[in-house]
Amino acid sequence: MSDKLLDDISHRRYNPLTGDWILVSPHRSKRPWQGQQEAPFRGDLPGYDPTCYLCPGNQRAQGDQNPPYQNTFVFVNDYSAVKETQQDYAPSSRSSDGEDLAARLLQAQPVTGRCYVLTFSAKHNVTLADMAPADILPVIQTWTRIYASHLSASHPLRPQADKALASIPPNPDGELAPPPRQLRYMQIFENKGAAMGCSNPHPHCQIWTTSVLPDEPARELAQLARYRREHGGQHLLEDYARLETARGERVVWQNDGFLVVCPWWATWPFEVLLIAKRHVRGLVELTEEERKQFAEAVGEVARRYDNLFETSFPYSSGIHQAPIDCTEEEAEASWFHMHFYPPLLRSATVRKFLVGYELLAEPQRDITPEQAAERLRKCGGELYRNLLS
Amino acid sequence: MSDKLLDDISHRRYNPLTGDWILVSPHRSKRPWQGQQEAPFRGDLPGYDPTCYLCPGNQRAQGDQNPPYQNTFVFVNDYSAVKETQQDYAPSSRSSDGEDLAARLLQAQPVTGRCYVLTFSAKHNVTLADMAPADILPVIQTWTRIYASHLSASHPLRPQADKALASIPPNPDGELAPPPRQLRYMQIFENKGAAMGCSNPHPHCQIWTTSVLPDEPARELAQLARYRREHGGQHLLEDYARLETARGERVVWQNDGFLVVCPWWATWPFEVLLIAKRHVRGLVELTEEERKQFAEAVGEVARRYDNLFETSFPYSSGIHQAPIDCTEEEAEASWFHMHFYPPLLRSATVRKFLVGYELLAEPQRDITPEQAAERLRKCGGELYRNLLS
Ligand SMILES: O=P(O)(O)O[C@H]1O[C@H](CO)[C@@H](O)[C@H](O)[C@H]1O
Ligand SMILES: O=P(O)(O)O[C@H]1O[C@H](CO)[C@@H](O)[C@H](O)[C@H]1O
Numbered sequence: 001m002s003d004k005l006l007d008d009i010s011h012r013r014y015n016p017l018t019g020d021w022i023l024v025s026p027h028r029s030k031r032p033w034q035g036q037q038e039a040p041f042r043g044d045l046p047g048y049d050p051t052c053y054l055c056p057g058n059q060r061a062q063g064d065q066n067p068p069y070q071n072t073f074v075f076v077n078d079y080s081a082v083k084e085t086q087q088d089y090a091p092s093s094r095s096s097d098g099e100d101l102a103a104r105l106l107q108a109q110p111v112t113g114r115c116y117v118l119t120f121s122a123k124h125n126v127t128l129a130d131m132a133p134a135d136i137l138p139v140i141q142t143w144t145r146i147y148a149s150h151l152s153a154s155h156p157l158r159p160q161a162d163k164a165l166a167s168i169p170p171n172p173d174g175e176l177a178p179p180p181r182q183l184r185y186m187q188i189f190e191n192k193g194a195a196m197g198c199s200n201p202h203p204h205c206q207i208w209t210t211s212v213l214p215d216e217p218a219r220e221l222a223q224l225a226r227y228r229r230e231h232g233g234q235h236l237l238e239d240y241a242r243l244e245t246a247r248g249e250r251v252v253w254q255n256d257g258f259l260v261v262c263p264w265w266a267t268w269p270f271e272v273l274l275i276a277k278r279h280v281r282g283l284v285e286l287t288e289e290e291r292k293q294f295a296e297a298v299g300e301v302a303r304r305y306d307n308l309f310e311t312s313f314p315y316s317s318g319i320h321q322a323p324i325d326c327t328e329e330e331a332e333a334s335w336f337h338m339h340f341y342p343p344l345l346r347s348a349t350v351r352k353f354l355v356g357y358e359l360l361a362e363p364q365r366d367i368t369p370e371q372a373a374e375r376l377r378k379c380g381g382e383l384y385r386n387l388l389s
Numbered sequence: 390m391s392d393k394l395l396d397d398i399s400h401r402r403y404n405p406l407t408g409d410w411i412l413v414s415p416h417r418s419k420r421p422w423q424g425q426q427e428a429p430f431r432g433d434l435p436g437y438d439p440t441c442y443l444c445p446g447n448q449r450a451q452g453d454q455n456p457p458y459q460n461t462f463v464f465v466n467d468y469s470a471v472k473e474t475q476q477d478y479a480p481s482s483r484s485s486d487g488e489d490l491a492a493r494l495l496q497a498q499p500v501t502g503r504c505y506v507l508t509f510s511a512k513h514n515v516t517l518a519d520m521a522p523a524d525i526l527p528v529i530q531t532w533t534r535i536y537a538s539h540l541s542a543s544h545p546l547r548p549q550a551d552k553a554l555a556s557i558p559p560n561p562d563g564e565l566a567p568p569p570r571q572l573r574y575m576q577i578f579e580n581k582g583a584a585m586g587c588s589n590p591h592p593h594c595q596i597w598t599t600s601v602l603p604d605e606p607a608r609e610l611a612q613l614a615r616y617r618r619e620h621g622g623q624h625l626l627e628d629y630a631r632l633e634t635a636r637g638e639r640v641v642w643q644n645d646g647f648l649v650v651c652p653w654w655a656t657w658p659f660e661v662l663l664i665a666k667r668h669v670r671g672l673v674e675l676t677e678e679e680r681k682q683f684a685e686a687v688g689e690v691a692r693r694y695d696n697l698f699e700t701s702f703p704y705s706s707g708i709h710q711a712p713i714d715c716t717e718e719e720a721e722a723s724w725f726h727m728h729f730y731p732p733l734l735r736s737a738t739v740r741k742f743l744v745g746y747e748l749l750a751e752p753q754r755d756i757t758p759e760q761a762a763e764r765l766r767k768c769g770g771e772l773y774r775n776l777l778s
Contacts, residue, residue, distance in 0.1 A: 006497060009475040012601065014496035021604050023470065023500060031468030032450065035588030039425075061421065079420030081412065081746070081753055086398040101632045105625070106653050107403035108395060111412060189745035197742025199424030206745065212401065214751035215410050236494070243490045264495050318749030341748050353586025356578035356595065357470070359730050360707030362603035364470055 007368060015265035016227065016236060017220050022267050022363045029346070029366040037349040038195050041312040043385060045125035045201060054202035056122045067173045071138040073119045074146065074176060074207075082113035082210055084179050113210035114179050118142060120203035127192065127203050127312060128302035129383055136295035141168045143188055143207075143319070144283040144291065149178045150186055150209060150324045156331040157282050157322060164284040183209045185217060185323045193314025195343055195351060209324070217320055225333040237335040241275045250369055252376040253300050257286075257293035260301055262369040262376065269345040269352050269365065270308065270372045272301055273337060280336040282321040300380075301340055307379040311348035316341045396757055404654035405616065405625060406609050411656050411752045418735070418755040426738040427584050430701040432774060434514035434590055443591035445511045456562045460527040462508045463535065463565060463596075471502035471599055473568050502599035503568050507531060509592035516581065516592050516701060517691035518772055525684035530557045532577055532596075532708070533672040533680065538567045539575055539598060539713045545720040546671050546711060553673040572598045574606060574712045582703025584732055584740060598713070606709055614722040626724040630664045639758055641765045642689050646675075646682035649690055651758040651765065658734040658741050658754065659697065659761045661690055662726060669725040671710040689769075690729055696768040700737035705730045 012021045053060045056068045062078045089110040091103065120128060120139050128136060145168055148161035155161070190205035191198040213221075227236040244250055244261045252260040252272055263273045274297055280286060286294060305313035322334035345352040345366065357364055401410045442449045445457045451467045478499040480492065509517060509528050517525060534557055537550035544550070579594035580587040602610075616625040633639055633650045641649040641661060652662040663686055669675060675683060694702035711723035734741040734755065746753055 003480070003495075003497075005476055005478050009478055010471040010500045010502075011478060011497045012500050014498075016494055016496075021498075021601075023599075023603070025470040027472075028468055028470055033588060035586060036428075036583040079417055081414040081417055082399040083416075087394055089394050089398055089400060091392070101628050104620075105405055105629050105632055106392075107405075108392075108400045109403075109410075111399045111401050113399075185750075187746060187750040189749050191742070191745040194425040197424060197744040199422060208746055208750065210412075214412070216748075216750050231493075239490050240494050243494055316745040316748050318745060320749070339749060353580070355586040356580040356705040356707060357576060357597055359605075359705050360578050360709070360728060361574075361576040361597065361605050 007370070012362070013265045015263075016240075017223055017265075018216070019219065019223055020265075020363070022265055022365060023357075024365050024368060026366070026368050026371075033346065033350050035353075036351075038314075038344070038351055040348055043312070047123050047125050049124045049202070052124055052200065052202050054117070054119050054200060054204055055124050069119070069122055069173055071121060071135070072142040072171075073122075073173065074116050074142060074171070076176070077115040077117050077206065080113075080115035081208060082111050082115060084112060084114055084181070086110070086112060109212060111210055111212050112181070113183055113208065115209070116146065116176075116207040118146075118205050118207060120205065124202050127306075128299060129306040129312070130385075131203075131299060133292060133296040133299050136299050137292060139205075140283075140286075140291045140295050140298075142171070144168060144286065145171065145175070146207060147186060147188075147283045147321070147324065149175065150183065151282075151284070152182050152325040155322075155325065156328050157284050160282075161284040164286075167288055179209070181211070182325050183211050184325045185210055185213045187214065187217070187318060189316060189318035191316050193312060195314040196316050198314075213323055217323070220320055221323075221330055221333055224335060225329065228333055235279060235335055237275050237337060238279065241277060250373045252304065252373050253297070253380070255293050255296055257290045258297040260297060262373040264369060266369040266372065267354070267363040267365060268341045268343060269367060270305065270342050270376060271369075272340045272376070274298070274301065274340070276336040280321075281331050281334045282336060283319070285336070298338070303383050304376050304379040305340075305342060307381070307384045308375060309344060309348040310384045311344075313342055313344060315343075396759070401751070402654045404652075404656075405629075406612055406654075407605070408608065408612055409654075409752070411654055411754060412746075413754050413757060415755070415757050415760075422735065422739050424742075425740075427703075427733070427740055429737055432701070436512050436514050438513045438591070441513055441589065441591050443506070443508050443589060443593055444513050458508070458511055458562055460510060460524070461531040461560075462511075462562065463505050463531060463560070465565070466504040466506050466595065469502075469504035470597060471500050471504060473501060473503055473570070475499070475501060498601060500599055500601050501570070502572055502597065504598070505535065505565075505596040507535075507594050507596060509594065513591050516695075517688055518695040518701070519774075520592075520688060522681060522685040522688050525688050526681060528594075529672075529675075529680045529684050529687075531560070533557060533675065534560065534564070535596060536575060536577075536672045536710070536713065538564065539572065540671075540673070541571050541714040544711075544714065545717050546673050549671075550673040553675075556677055568598070570600070571714050572600055573714050574599055574602045576603065576606070576707060578705060578707035580705050582701060584703040585705050587703075602712055606712070609709060610712075610719055610722055613724060614718065617722055624668060624724055626664050626726060627668065630666060639762045641693065641762050642686070642769070644682050644685055646679045647686040649686060651762040653758060655758040655761065656743070656752040656754060657730045657732060658756060659694065659731050659765060660758075661729045661765070663687070663690065663729070665725040669710075670720050670723045671725060672708070674725070687727070692772050693765050693768040694729075694731060696770070696773050697764060698733060698737040699773045700733075702731055702733060704732075
C-alpha cells in the first residue's frame with residue numbers, strides 16, 4: 001500500500017469534520033528543542049486543600065459555600081463568560097455611508113447563557129486517570145442530567161431525556177433549575193493542567209451554555225449534514241469508525257460502545273477522538289450500560305495519556321453532540337463524540353507549539369497519527385503512579 | 390450610539406477576513422488568576438553568543454557555518470517542515486467498499502517546498518522593538534527580495550518584482566537561487582518569545598514556501614474575493630481601513646502608508662492588524678518610501694507591545710499577500726497586511742489561554758479591542774528599557 005510512504009514525506013491531510021487541512025512533517029520530530037520547558041508534574045497535592053474553591057465545604061471567591069459533596073458538584077461559574085441577563089443590544093441603525101460599512105464590517109450579536117463548573121471528585125488530588133470507571137460514572141450521569149434538563153420542550157431527544165433522567169440517581173445536593181430562557185448550545189469541556197490554562201488542579205470541567213451555536217460545532221454539524229446528503233444518508237462518523245476498525249492502524253482502544261482513535265486528521269501530537277459506535281445523538285441516548293462503557297473509555301484515554309510520558313498529561317477535551325435546541329435534521333446529523341487535544345510532543349516537559357505558521361497558514365504536526373496511535377496502544381494497564389509505590 | 394453597550398455585555402463579533410466569530414466577555418477580565426505564570430523577561434543576553442546557531446560566524450547544527458553577516462542573513466532551515474524533493478505520492482487506487490470510504494475519509498496531498506530562516510540583526514540581544522526603522526529596513530528589503538525571486542514567471546506582479554529587485558541593494562552574502570520547481574505560497578512569520586514556541590532569542594523570522602495554498606490565506610483570499618463580488622469591486626480592507634480611520638476608537642497608530650488597528654474581530658488580547666492604505670498586493674509593490682514606512686510601522690507595533698507591560702512582549706506575526714503563483718483575480722483580491730497575535734493579557738507573566746472552549750466551540754476574549762487599542766495608543770515613545778538606564 002503506497003500509504004506507508006506517508007511516514008516519510010511531507011503531506012497534508014483533510015479533516016472532514018471541519019473542512020480544514022493539516023500539514024504533516026514526519027521527519028521533523030528529530031530537530032533539537034532548546035525552547036520553553038513545561039513545569040514537571042508534582043504529585044504531592046493533599047487530598048483536601050483548605051484554600052481550594054472547589055473542595056467540599058470550602059468558601060468560594062464570591063462568598064458561596066460548597067456543600068459537603070461526595071463525588072460531583074455543580075455550580076454556576078462565579079466568573080461566567082456569558083450571563084443569563086444583560087441589557088438588550090441591537091446594532092445602531094445605519095444611514096450614512098459609514099454606517100453601511102459598519103453594518104458590513106463591524107458585525108456583532110449579543111450572547112447570553114449560563115456557565116457551570118462541575119467537579120469530578122471530592123478529592124483534590126485525583127484526575128480522571130486515577131479514577132476507576134465506577135468513580136467516573138457519576139460524572140457521566142451528571143453530564144447527562146444537565147444536558148437533559150437543558151433540552152428544549154420540543155427537542156427531538158426530549159423523550160429520551162425524560163427516560164434518562166428517570167434512570168439516573170438524583171443529585172443529593174438538589175438540582176439547579178435550568179435557565180428560564182431556552183438556550184441553543186451546551187459545550188462540556190475540560191482544561192487539564194497548567195499548560196492548558198487550568199488554574200486549579202482540583203479535577204473539574206466546565207459547561208458553557210449559550211444562546212448561539214458556536215462556530216466549531218456549527219462547522220461540524222454542517223459537514224456531517226453535507227456528508228449525509230452526498231452519501232445516501234450515511235453518517236460520516238459511522239463510516240469513519242467502520243473504516244478505522246477495519247484498518248486498525250489508528251485505533252488506540254475500544255469496547256462494545258466506543259472506539260478511540262488517533263484521527264487521520266489529528267492536529268495535536270497525541271490527539272484522540274472517542275466515537276460512539278452506534279447512532280447516539282446526545283448523552284441522553286446512552287443506555288445505562290453505555291454510560292458505563294463511556295466512563296471506561298474516558299478513563300482509558302486519561303490513563304494512557306498519563307502513562308505515555310509518566311506525568312499528569314495536560315489536555316483540553318470536550319463533547320460534541322446535538323444542540324440543546326435544534327431541528328429534527330440537526331439532531332439526526334449529530335453523532336456523539338469527544339475530542340482530546342493534548343499539547344505534549346516528546347516528553348513530560350516538551351510540548352508542541354501551535355503558533356506562527358499554524359495561526360497564519362495551516363496547522364503543522366511532527367509525528368503521524370499512526371505513530372501516535374501505536375504508542376498509545378502500548379500504554380494500557382495500570383496507572384504508572386500506582387506501580388511506583 | 391448603542392455600540393458603547395458592547396463594553397458591558399457578552400457578544401460575539403464577526404471576522405470578515407475568515408468568516409469566524411469571536412465571543413467577547415468584557416466583564417470577565419476581573420476574575421483572579423491562579424494558573425501558570427510566564428517566565429519573566431531576563432534582559433541580560435550578550436550581544437554575541439558563541440553557542441547560538443544564528444550569530445554571525447557560528448556553526449549550525451548540521452555543520453554549515455554562518456557568514457560574518459552585517460544585518461540580515463537567510464539560510465534554508467536545517468529542520469524544514471517541507472522539503473524540495475521527496476518521493477512522489479499518489480493515494481493508492483480505490484476499489485473495494487473500504488477503499489471508497491478511504492478515498493473520502495483518509496484524504497492526503499503531498500506537499501513540497503522550502504523553509505528559510507532569516508535573522509533580523511547580527512546582534513544576539515536585540516528585537517524589532519530595539520531596532521530603529523533604518524535597522525528594520527534591511528529586513529523589509531530581504532523579505533521583498535525573497536518574495537520577488539519566488540514569483541512565477543507569469544505572475545501578475547512579475548514586472549513590479551523586477552523593478553523592486555533593481556531598487557534594493559543586493560545581499561552582500563550572495564543570493565540563494567529560488568527552488569527550480571515553482572511553488573504556490575510563501576508564508577513569512579515570526580514566533581517571538583518562549584511563550585510562542587520560539588527556541589532562540591536571536592531575532593529572526595521564518596519563511597515557509599509550499600506547493601499548496603495553506604488553509605488560512607485560502608480562506609482570506611476567498612473572503613476578500615467574495616466581498617469584491619458582492620460590493621461592486623470594492624476592497625474589504627480598503628473599506629475597513631477607511632471606516633476605522635473615521636471612527637478612531639480602534640486605531641493604534643498610523644503613518645502615510647500604513648494603518649495599525651486592534652481589529653473589531655481580534656481574538657488575542659492585544660492583537661493588531663497592520664494594513665496598507667493603498668492597494669498593495671504584495672511586498673514588491675511597496676515603493677522605497679513605503680518600505681521605510683512599513684519598517685517604521687513594524688517597529689512601532691513591537692515597541693508599543695514591549696512598553697505595555699514593560700517586558701519583551703511575545704507574539705506570532707505574519708504577512709498575508711498575493712500567492713507567489715496565482716491568477717490575475719487572486720492577485721487583484723489580495724491586499725497587503727500583517728497580523729500580530731500576542732498572548733499576554735494582564736501583565737508580563739499572565740497570558741490568555743485559548744484552550745477548551747476556544748478549541749471546542751469558539752474563541753473567547755476578555756477585554757474589548759477598543760480597550761486594547763486605547764492602552765496601545767498610550768504606549769508610544771521611547772522603549773521603556775532605554776529609559777531605565
Ligand atoms: O521552527 P521552530 O521555531 O523550531 O518551531 C516553532 O515554529 C513552528 C512554526 O510555527 C511550529 O510548528 C513549532 O511548533 C514551533 O516550536
Ligand atoms: O475558566 P478558566 O478555567 O478560568 O479559564 C480557562 O478556560 C477558558 C475556556 O477555555 C479560557 O477562556 C481561559 O483563557 C482559560 O484560562
